[in-house]
Amino acid sequence: MDNFNVLSGSMGDFLHIPGANLLNRTAAFYNWQQARRQAGLWPYGRSTENGPHSRCLARTDDGNLFEGVNFASQDYLSLSSHPEVLNVAIETIQRFGVHSAGAPAFVGNTSLSLALENKIAEFLSADHIILYPTGWAAGFGVIQGLVRSNDHIVMDKLSHFCLQQGARAATKNVHFFRHNNLEMAREKLEKIRASDTENGILVVTESLFSMDSDSPDLKALQELAHEFNATLVVDVAHDLGSLGENGRGHLELQNMIGKIDVVMGSFSKTFASSGGFVASSQRSVKEYLRYFSSPNIGSNALSPSQAAIVGKCFDIAASGEGVALRRKLMNNVMLLRQLLNDSHFDTYGEPSPIVSVKIASEGLARLVSRCLPTIGLLSNLVEFPAVAKGAARFRFQVMANHTNKDITDGADFFRMAMAIASIEDETLKSGAIESAEQRLKSNDPQLETS
Numbered sequence: 001m002d003n004f005n006v007l008s009g010s011m012g013d014f015l016h017i018p019g020a021n022l023l024n025r026t027a028a029f030y031n032w033q034q035a036r037r038q039a040g041l042w043p044y045g046r047s048t049e050n051g052p053h054s055r056c057l058a059r060t061d062d063g064n065l066f067e068g069v070n071f072a073s074q075d076y077l078s079l080s081s082h083p084e085v086l087n088v089a090i091e092t093i094q095r096f097g098v099h100s101a102g103a104p105a106f107v108g109n110t111s112l113s114l115a116l117e118n119k120i121a122e123f124l125s126a127d128h129i130i131l132y133p134t135g136w137a138a139g140f141g142v143i144q145g146l147v148r149s150n151d152h153i154v155m156d157k158l159s160h161f162c163l164q165q166g167a168r169a170a171t172k173n174v175h176f177f178r179h180n181n182l183e184m185a186r187e188k189l190e191k192i193r194a195s196d197t198e199n200g201i202l203v204v205t206e207s208l209f210s211m212d213s214d215s216p217d218l219k220a221l222q223e224l225a226h227e228f229n230a231t232l233v234v235d236v237a238h239d240l241g242s243l244g245e246n247g248r249g250h251l252e253l254q255n256m257i258g259k260i261d262v263v264m265g266s267f268s269k270t271f272a273s274s275g276g277f278v279a280s281s282q283r284s285v286k287e288y289l290r291y292f293s294s295p296n297i298g299s300n301a302l303s304p305s306q307a308a309i310v311g312k313c314f315d316i317a318a319s320g321e322g323v324a325l326r327r328k329l330m331n332n333v334m335l336l337r338q339l340l341n342d343s344h345f346d347t348y349g350e351p352s353p354i355v356s357v358k359i360a361s362e363g364l365a366r367l368v369s370r371c372l373p374t375i376g377l378l379s380n381l382v383e384f385p386a387v388a389k390g391a392a393r394f395r396f397q398v399m400a401n402h403t404n405k406d407i408t409d410g411a412d413f414f415r416m417a418m419a420i421a422s423i424e425d426e427t428l429k430s431g432a433i434e435s436a437e438q439r440l441k442s443n444d445p446q447l448e449t450s
């Protein structure tokens with residue numbers, strides 16, 4: 001592996017590194033990351049100085065401050081700074097303190113978490129809700145909690161990492177089907193049931209895919225699962241609260257509210273807090289998960305203020321104000337997609353708060369990412385292995401509080417970054433100037449090369 005391969009190579013190259021010393025094995029990745037960082041090509045690990053506002057002051061992971069229009073935060077209805085949400089957080093901290101100080105299986109829940117469970121149950125027309133400390137824990141935990149080693153998992157290939165990790169932790173029998181390809185899901189189910197009618201099957205998908213902004217046919221998938229005595233779990237992390245006139249996401253848009261076996265979600269996109277949940281129609285599922293889904297035993301519950309914040313966000317999402325915020329959000333989404341498309345960028349999928357812009361080449365995408373802080377734009381670069389090789393993209397996450405100027409600036413700044421990066425890319429390809437890799441090699445004696 002070439003340590004200085006800053007415009008190609010990927011994090012995937014460092015997943016399996018030979019060597020007996022676990023700590024020393026990390027050096028190869030660090031060297032590659034340093035080379036990218038020093039070339040201004042490491043756009044990850046950033047922080048904001050004033051929170052995820054639509055314009056914010058941010059810091060690169062090597063400490064440089066920059067200001068920009070922010071399309072890199074997931075606060076779709078802009079509720080993280082809503083005055084009522086702030087008030088409820090302050091009041092709750094004064095009354096309950098700041099910490100849950102216990103796992104949900106013991107005394108980690110408060111009256112606020114129980115009230116939140118009821119609110120979510122009502123919002124989703126589901127009977128039983130169990131809360132988790134993060135959406136990640138909910139995704140991992142629902143699979144690890146329900147599935148045993150002889151069972152099978154039939155999963156959309158692009159399912160979120162937490163679902164894939166939960167599946168790997170639960171069983172070796174994980175079968176992937178091509179993204180949103182129900183025919184292939186059927187083939188997998190047929191094959192499993194031809195030789196195994198004894199064990200369980202969990203079918204796993206998302207209602208709005210977080211990189212492609214597309215959705216499966218939920219009704220058809222639920223029927224397919226039942227045809228093979230399988231259970232369907234759907235991750236609604238991105239569309240719950242943010243899509244559909246009443247905020248029930250694709251469950252609402254596809255007339256599937258209350259009709260999916262198990263729904264799992266996160267609060268971290270629309271509900272202004274870390275946390276997640278699992279919903280089902282059976283009390284036994286909730287009780288089983290409370291004691292057999294590991295995050296509920298071995299991890300502390302949502303803090304009281306998180307439960308209160310999420311509860312208030314559900315109130316707003318269910319109200320007339322929620323309807324207005326979603327309309328504003330969708331107007332912003334449509335405007336951004338249109339401006340990007342007018343500039344000949346391809347946007348993935350269907351209109352949703354996720355506007356993914358196709359770049360394809362990782363090298364070009366990294367050069368674009370290098371221009372963004374100077375130009376004043378925050379948008380996340382997504383590259384392999386988070387998406388397929390050669391499918392690099394920028395993910396704009398749109399918020400209700402973005403103004404028209406934020407949106408037009410976002411599209412203009414991105415076009416400028418692309419124009420600069422394309423010239424750099426052409427120049428590098430033509431070999432007319434020293435490559436970034438060569439520059440790094442010759443100019444940086446301090447760079448570790450071990």
Ligand SMILES: Cc1ncc(COP(=O)(O)O)c(C=O)c1O
Nearest residue numbers: 134135136160210237266268275
């Ligand atoms: C589809 C999906 N599921 C689950 C999660 C995990 O949610 P959280 O951020 O609440 O841990 C995410 C977050 O990135 C997600 O995109």
